[in-house]
Amino acid sequence: MLRVKPFQGLRPADDLAPLVACVPYDVVDAKEAAALTEGNSKSLMHVDRAEIDLPAGTDPYSDAVYQKARENFLALQQTGTLVREPEPCIYLYQQRMGAHVQTGIALTCHIEDYERDIIKKHEKTRRDKEDDRTRLIGTISANTGPVFLTYRDTAELDALVAEALKGKPLFDFTAPDGIGHTVWRIPGGKAFVKAFGQVPFSYVADGHHRTASAVRVGRERREANPAHTGEEPYNWFLCVLFPASQLRILPYNRCVHDLNGQTPEAFLEAVKAAGFTLTENAGDTPEQPGQVRMYLGGKWYGLGWTPQADANPVERLDVSVLQDRLLSPILGVDDPRTSKRIDFIGGIRGTSELEARVNDGRGAVAFSMYPTTVDQLIDIADASQIMPPKSTWFEPKLRSGLFIHTF
Numbered sequence: 001m002l003r004v005k006p007f008q009g010l011r012p013a014d015d016l017a018p019l020v021a022c023v024p025y026d027v028v029d030a031k032e033a034a035a036l037t038e039g040n041s042k043s044l045m046h047v048d049r050a051e052i053d054l055p056a057g058t059d060p061y062s063d064a065v066y067q068k069a070r071e072n073f074l075a076l077q078q079t080g081t082l083v084r085e086p087e088p089c090i091y092l093y094q095q096r097m098g099a100h101v102q103t104g105i106a107l108t109c110h111i112e113d114y115e116r117d118i119i120k121k122h123e124k125t126r127r128d129k130e131d132d133r134t135r136l137i138g139t140i141s142a143n144t145g146p147v148f149l150t151y152r153d154t155a156e157l158d159a160l161v162a163e164a165l166k167g168k169p170l171f172d173f174t175a176p177d178g179i180g181h182t183v184w185r186i187p188g189g190k191a192f193v194k195a196f197g198q199v200p201f202s203y204v205a206d207g208h209h210r211t212a213s214a215v216r217v218g219r220e221r222r223e224a225n226p227a228h229t230g231e232e233p234y235n236w237f238l239c240v241l242f243p244a245s246q247l248r249i250l251p252y253n254r255c256v257h258d259l260n261g262q263t264p265e266a267f268l269e270a271v272k273a274a275g276f277t278l279t280e281n282a283g284d285t286p287e288q289p290g291q292v293r294m295y296l297g298g299k300w301y302g303l304g305w306t307p308q309a310d311a312n313p314v315e316r317l318d319v320s321v322l323q324d325r326l327l328s329p330i331l332g333v334d335d336p337r338t339s340k341r342i343d344f345i346g347g348i349r350g351t352s353e354l355e356a357r358v359n360d361g362r363g364a365v366a367f368s369m370y371p372t373t374v375d376q377l378i379d380i381a382d383a384s385q386i387m388p389p390k391s392t393w394f395e396p397k398l399r400s401g402l403f404i405h406t407f
Contacts, residue, residue, distance in 0.1 A: 002118055002151075003110045004196045005236055006088035006189045010142075010404040013083050016042060017171040020081060021181065021399040024145055025049050026129070026209070027346070030060065042081045044401030046072040048136070048144055061132055066139040073140045082404065090189035091403055092164055093240050096180035097396040102246040103161055105192060106146060106183075106403055108236035109202070111218040114211055119149065120201055120381035123208045123389065126337060133213035141407050143214055143238035145400040147207035150374065153243040156195045171402065179396045183403070202241060203381050206394045211237065221407070233407030240398055244374050250347030250393045251286075251371045253354055254322070255363035257341045260332040264297050267365070270330045277304040284351040286370035292322055293368035295354050300368075313380050318370055319388045331365075337389050344390035347371065 012020040019040055025048035028036065034052040037043040046053055050069035051060045058064060076082045091106040113119045137143060151157075164184055171183040186192070204211055214237035221234040259267045271294075272278055282302030284293050292303040305321060314320055327333040333342050343363070345353055354366035372392050380387055 002196050002199045002202055003113055004090075004107045004193055004239075004241075005110075006090045006187075006193070007108045007233070007236065007238070007405050008085050008088045009238075009406055010077065010082040010084055012042075012171070012401065013080055014170070016081055017181075017183070017402060018173040018175070020044050020076075020401040021173075021175070022048065022401055024207075024397050024400060027397060042076065044076070044144055044404075047076070047140065048400060061128075061135075066135055069136055070140050073142065073144075085185075087187050088189075090186050090192055091170070092161060092184040092186065093398070093402065094165075094180075094182045094184075095396045095398075096182075097178075097248075100248050100396075102242055102248070102396075103165070104148075104240035104242040104398075105157070105161065106238070106240045107189065107192070108405055109147075109149070109239045111215040111235055111237060112230075113202075114215050117384070118201055119204065119211070120384075121204045121208055121211070122377055122381045122385070122387045123204075123391070124337070124386055125209050125212045129209045130212050130216070133209050134216045137213055137217045138220065141234075143210070143405040145207070145210055146238045146240045146398050146403070147211045147214070148205045148394060148398055149202045149239045149241045150205045150244045150247055150378075151199050151202045151241055152378070153245050154195065154199060156198070157192070158243065160191055160195060175399070181399055181402070196241075201382075202239075203244075203378055205242070205247065205377070205392070206397070214238075233405070236405065236407075238403070238405040244378065247374050248395055249371045249374060249377075250395050251369040252319070252390045252393045253345045253347060253351070253366065253368050254327070254390075255343045255345060255354060255357050255366040256327065256331050256333060257343075257363055259364045260330065262330075267296070267330065268301075271303070271326060274325050274330060275305055276326070278302070279304070284355075284368055286318075286368060289318060289370050289373075291370055292318060293351075295351075295358050295366040295368070296364075298359070303367075312385070313376065313383055314385045314387060317372060317376065317387065317391065319372070319391045322367060322369070323388055346393040346395075348393065348395050 019042040022045040033049040037045045051065045094103040170185040174180045279302035294301045357363040
């Protein structure tokens with residue numbers, strides 16, 4: 001069963017949460033990160049993306065970046081921007097995006113549960129990104145960004161959350177992007193720990209690199225500690241767990257830079273020859289699974305196909321069909337994890353972003369996807385299979401800095 005634990009971590013001083021909280025490090029580039037933090041020295045982005053405080057062009061993986069992150073992290077504590085909780089706590093973290101509301105439980109999970117597949121994953125990680133977060137976590141001895149986990153709903157946890165929501169929030173603010181964030185502090189949280197002891201599995205929804213990196217740091221600390229017991233804080237990492245029924249997945253769209261040496265006409269013929277049906281002027285958004293929209297030459301096309309009867313859960317995914325039948329054999333994008341010819345665009349940016357990229361020449365063809373479902377994610381993880389990269393885009397994203405686990 002899943003092991004969870006409260007933690008005595010850092011959090012923003014009561015009135016500073018809106019200034020400290022920042023978007024995840026990996027949804028913005030350095031230029032965007034710098035713009036978001038302009039005039040705000042309290043943002044945790046100065047820790048998560050410390051290159052924004054160094055000269056332009058600094059290698060984001062250089063020694064100077066990690067040392068600057070440590071310097072900035074210590075400064076946030078020394079100035080009282082981040083304060084230490086007086087006792088171990090868990091938190092409820094509610095987000096509001098338009099009509100959508102989701103409430104998660106923030107606590108720490110054990111690295112061994114990830115290794116034993118009690119915390120299940122559905123993606124592979126890239127070594128360079130994993131190395132980066134491993135080094136940052138190890139340098140500052142902290143998990144600044146929580147891992148987004150989900151679990152199958154349970155009545156006991158639902159009841160505990162509903163009762164706790166009646167209390168006074170610790171933080172309650174609306175970010176500049178219009179997303180609301182409310183946090184409740186629950187000292188001890190024993191009832192929640194007990195209830196999670198009846199949950200057999202959880203699933204990484206978003207944050208595979210943060211999870212793998214936290215586990216690596218925990219292992220490194222174990223090997224360096226001859227008196228290791230298994231209860232040290234480095235054995236645990238920061239998570240927010242949401243019931244599966246509350247999650248919202250947006251599509252993860254694709255844009256390919258070129259047509260692999262083909263003319264548009266030849267490319268369209270190759271698509272038809274590969275067994276796809278093509279419909280002109282089909283609109284920019286798929287209406288159901290088994291459909292993709294393709295933008296080429298200023299026009300949207302509908303792509304359809306006959307499902308493969310004996311396909312496994314991964315092969316049935318729209319992103320898999322597109323990759324296996326079109327991107328790889330026709331456009332030559334053999335490994336989307338490493339190819340520099342394809343970009344992945346989160347659905348939050350809308351299909352207008354796809355049109356803009358193709359229209360201004362940054363891409364030759366773009367694909368608008370129907371979102372993967374939570375049930376598909378769980379089924380694939382339960383089958384110990386791996387989704388293609390960039391299959392899911394969760395919104396709203398968890399803010400970093402509202403609670404920080406240190407070790």
